[in-house]
Amino acid sequence: MNQAFSRLLALSVFLLALAALTLVSRAQSAGSTKSDPPAKSATKKITGPSKGAAADTVAEGPINKSYGSRGAPIRLDVFTDYQCPSCRSFYEGTLKYLIASDYITNGKVYLVHHDFPLQAHTYSGLAARWANAAAKIGRFAEAEAALYDNQDAWQANGDIAKYIAAAMPPADFKRVEALVKGCESPAPQSTGDKSNPLAKDSRPCSFDYAVADDIELGYKVPVQATPTYVITNKGQKLPAGSGVVSWPILKQFFDSLLSQ
Amino acid sequence: MNVLGWLLTELATYGYWLILAGVIATFCVRNSENRRQLVRVLLMAGGVIVGSIFLAAAYGKMKPLPGLDWSWASIQASIAFFAMQVESYQLLSPQGSNMLAHLLPFAELFLGLWLVSGIGRRFSGIVASLALSGFIIAIISAYLRGLKIDCGCGIGPPEQAGPAALLRDGLKFLLPALLVTVGAFWMRRQPRATPEGLQV
Numbered sequence: 001m002n003q004a005f006s007r008l009l010a011l012s013v014f015l016l017a018l019a020a021l022t023l024v025s026r027a028q029s030a031g032s033t034k035s036d037p038p039a040k041s042a043t044k045k046i047t048g049p050s051k052g053a054a055a056d057t058v059a060e061g062p063i064n065k066s067y068g069s070r071g072a073p074i075r076l077d078v079f080t081d082y083q084c085p086s087c088r089s090f091y092e093g094t095l096k097y098l099i100a101s102d103y104i105t106n107g108k109v110y111l112v113h114h115d116f117p118l119q120a121h122t123y124s125g126l127a128a129r130w131a132n133a134a135a136k137i138g139r140f141a142e143a144e145a146a147l148y149d150n151q152d153a154w155q156a157n158g159d160i161a162k163y164i165a166a167a168m169p170p171a172d173f174k175r176v177e178a179l180v181k182g183c184e185s186p187a188p189q190s191t192g193d194k195s196n197p198l199a200k201d202s203r204p205c206s207f208d209y210a211v212a213d214d215i216e217l218g219y220k221v222p223v224q225a226t227p228t229y230v231i232t233n234k235g236q237k238l239p240a241g242s243g244v245v246s247w248p249i250l251k252q253f254f255d256s257l258l259s260q
Numbered sequence: 261m262n263v264l265g266w267l268l269t270e271l272a273t274y275g276y277w278l279i280l281a282g283v284i285a286t287f288c289v290r291n292s293e294n295r296r297q298l299v300r301v302l303l304m305a306g307g308v309i310v311g312s313i314f315l316a317a318a319y320g321k322m323k324p325l326p327g328l329d330w331s332w333a334s335i336q337a338s339i340a341f342f343a344m345q346v347e348s349y350q351l352l353s354p355q356g357s358n359m360l361a362h363l364l365p366f367a368e369l370f371l372g373l374w375l376v377s378g379i380g381r382r383f384s385g386i387v388a389s390l391a392l393s394g395f396i397i398a399i400i401s402a403y404l405r406g407l408k409i410d411c412g413c414g415i416g417p418p419e420q421a422g423p424a425a426l427l428r429d430g431l432k433f434l435l436p437a438l439l440v441t442v443g444a445f446w447m448r449r450q451p452r453a454t455p456e457g458l459q460v
Binding site for chain 1: 337341345358
């Protein structure tokens with residue numbers, strides 16, 4: 001019996017040593033995390049005009065709600081609802097840092113935003129419409145930031161316009177506003193029965209199709225809560241996750257994938 | 261390695277049937293000596309089955325993500341992915357979630373090997389029962405708070421934390437662990453035959 005317990009002790013010491021080795025290596029990478037720029041300086045102010053963009057010459061183009069390079073080894077698809085508190089936490093505590101980090105600028109991570117406005121949120125469809133209209137003229141980043149930064153304010157009455165207006169030059173806002181005001185039909189939202197979000201909509205706006213496509217893509221994941229994220233590493237899709245992930249944890253995972 | 265993982269997962273998923281059948285058979289055996297022998301065999305089998313639950317869980321958390329091969333780097337990536345799942349429960353701080361994610365797979369590996377070895381089965385059974393109870397409490401907590409997250413147990417396909425996961429984890433995992441623990445204590449209390457055939 002004593003021999004058995006000695007062996008057990010030796011085995012436990014070995015396994016604990018293995019765990020400690022892992023923790024030490026993680027602590028070393030956490031040390032590099034701690035040396036990252038502090039939160040304030042890591043956060044770009046993106047509620048104003050983008051650098052280098054002229055005040056009123058942003059052309060209309062395809063709806064682009066992504067950050068970074070398509071050729072990045074890691075792709076992060078995020079399904080969110082602008083009126084969802086957890087999505088706001090995810091954006092403010094994680095995505096904002098990711099967008100400002102060199103993971104995006106150096107082509108390591110390609111972040112793609114997908115709209116998944118929930119029926120339970122009265123103004124989420126409208127918010128998605130504003131964001132997509134802004135994306136049409138290349139102001140998606142500003143609109144996204146404005147929506148999450150001011151979520152508490154606009155979700156009370158749906159008065160989104162003034163926050164979008166404060167996030168971009170007046171000329172660009174007028175163009176976005178014109179696009180949104182031209183929409184007469186209800187904004188698309190995800191439905192519990194997974195039917196086509198535009199089925200009952202007789203005259204959708206051009207960018208409503210982008211939202212509807214996002215929703216239908218979300219049904220396939222399937223998105224059961226927001227935020228939901230899908231990470232693809234070198235073409236291999238990983239199991240979808242949902243809930244809020246903090247930036248250090250997400251960064252740790254990205255680092256582990258990039259070190260393969 | 262993948263075959264071993266598959267075997268452990270199958271054993272963890274379906275082994276509870278054997279334990280339940282054995283428990284029923286125990287009550288049907290009238291002869292006390294035969295019952296002791298049956299319980300002894302069941303405890304050995306139960307130790308392997310309950311141990312396989314933890315070994316399968318450890319394997320599920322450490323196995324390489326799609327597209328990666330087995331290596332220490334891929335294990336670290338899998339554990340980092342698991343850390344994201346632990347954090348989604350929102351029970352611990354990011355640092356706490358990270359530490360738990362790094363310790364838990366190795367603790368499960370140790371506990372699984374301990375159960376399979378049969379050494380100190382009463383105590384390994386208690387630890388296993390407590391560990392599974394804690395896991396079920398975490399799932400209940402997540403469910404009551406309305407969190408729709410992957411249960412993150414690592415056995416079988418991803419499953420949303422909810423009543424289905426609770427039923428599965430309770431019936432398949434916690435119940436066999438409790439039965440093995442109770443059986444081990446019962447065996448300890450049984451009188452043993454001396455070399456001369458007299459019971460003490």
